[in-house]
Amino acid sequence: MTPAFTHCALHVRDLDASIEFYRRYCSLDIVKEHGEGKGRTVWLANPGAERTFVLVLLGGGPARTQGKDDMTHYGFGVPAREDIDRIAERARAEGCLHWEPRNYAPPTGYLCAVRDPTGYVIEFSHGQPLGPHGDSA
Structure with missing residues (x-):
């Protein structure tokens, strides 16, 4: 058995602002969307990669802070x-x-x-x- 890395899911503070950011900076498009309000979730992917790897954004998360020396990314x-x-x-x-x-x-x-x-x-x-x-x- 070899697991396949298919997605990364992030809780985001403002879902609409995050969608716009990932469109502008990363050229990601919405490929799936479900739920409403704080339960709204979107799947974003590069065109042509919708079945390979998606970034899942879940609304209603907290703001995050990270120091300049923290290489988490x-x-x-x-x-x-x-x-x-x-x-x-x-x-x-x-x-x-x-x-x-x-x-x-x-x-x-x-x-x-x-x-x-x-x-x-x-x-x-x-x-x-x-x-x-x-x-x-």
């Missing part, structure tokens, strides 16, 4: 190094940049991190050997 790969700089610039202007862009030795690559509306930290990276934009070197 989840990550998204991007196709170009310049994408990291664009994401960081937007996040800086919107007051949600968590880690400035920085370069790390392989396999980590070039990255920055952004806080979502609940306070979860999302890393954006280029040069990691993961996902469709992975560096095969």
Whole structure:
């Protein structure tokens, strides 16, 4: 038996703000939705990956805080190094940049991190050997 990693579920403070954030920063779309009010839940995925991996957002969660030295995060790969700089610039202007862009030795690559509306930290990276934009070197 080999279990498959299919989803990550997060309780979020403001579901609609979180949906908008993940659309704008991560290009995720709603693929399933059920419930109402605090029980409302959405599944988000990259186009074409709806049956592979989803981010599940559950409404009604508490705000979160995380220190700059706490490396707890989840990550998204991007196709170009310049994408990291664009994401960081937007996040800086919107007051949600968590880690400035920085370069790390392989396999980590070039990255920055952004806080979502609940306070979860999302890393954006280029040069990691993961996902469709992975560096095969």
